[in-house]
Amino acid sequence: MKKVMKLGLGVIFFSFLMGCSGDKGEVKSTTLKVAFNQSEAHPQYKALKEFGEKLDKETNGQYKLEISPNSLLGDQRASAELVQNGVIQMAVVGNPVVESFNKDFAVIGLPYIYDSIDHQKSVFLSGKLDDLFKSVGKNGFQVVGAYTAGARSVYTNKPIEKPEDLRGYKIRVMQSDTMKKMVDLMGGVGTPMAQGEVYTAIQQGVLEGGENNEVTYADLKHYEVSKYFSYTNHLMVPDLIIINDKIYTGMTKENKEIFDKLIRESVESEFEAWNENVLASKKLAEENGAKFIDISIEQFQENVKPLQEDVVNTSDVTKKIYQDIRDLTK
Structure with a gap:
């Protein structure tokens, strides 16, 4: 009887330890590798970096961003295929790249469709393009946002x-x-x-x-x-932020809401950074x-x-x- 009691207490104590270990265990983290074809000085890189820092913090380390700039992972078409196949998780690609998967994307890259950068910003944040962006999900990736590349x-x-x-x-x-x-x-x-x-x-x-x-x-x-x-x-050709479909749809509801919110903030931030870069670039060119x-x-x-x-x-x-x-x- 004593042996049984000791065994029972041992099992309970072991279970308690395992429970404590689970509570203090490391959070499972997913690294989202991002292909980017411009340098670290580019406004889009700065917006992505800020997005990654916020995503890490707000998901308690469950999602981290690893950006590869300067076309280190190949040109934009190659990057899109890597995202499509799940080799990497995200990329920023020009609208014509996604247009090759769905010709309807051509309309958002038309000449003179946007009256100004502010008009383009209002379009990108309006939600009017959501259905178009989701339409490529069957191709293995989704468009989750759009950055400006200026006029x-x-x-x-x-x-x-x-x-x-x-x-x-x-x-x-x-x-x-x-x-x-x-x-x-x-x-x-x-x-x-x-x-x-x-x-x-x-x-x-x-x-x-x-x-x-x-x-x-x-x-x-x-x-x-x-x-x-x-x-x-x-x-004003949009640059589109794409993510592997399985990664995106596999997020918990809470993490997806965080992700979507931060992407929207990133788009707003990139427009501001772009405008600042335009002023600096004009000044440099005029000086020359x-x-x-x-x-x-x-x-x-x-x-x-x-x-x-x-x-x-x-x-x-x-x-x-x-x-x-x-x-x-x-």
């Missing part, structure tokens, strides 16, 4: 104030048929080319100019070969002789309408998204 404008060796000023001017565009058509309609000659080749191409007369935002214009010192930056503001020219863009907007109509009329989904975006200007 793209034309820069050349002279001020560009109307479409006629671009006649015969070869302007570098991203390697996309849509982007080439856009610059052609704006009056120039869209010339697809890798970004790293642009400086030399302008210098040698292969190109007459490029089109990009102020940050890239200054970072790549294109002001040295194209002094005039004319505010055509023709394009660049001229920033404010122009009337109505004729450029009119010229690209055929391209807008082609994309908007792709489906009922794109028609609705376009109208939702334009309604947010009112």
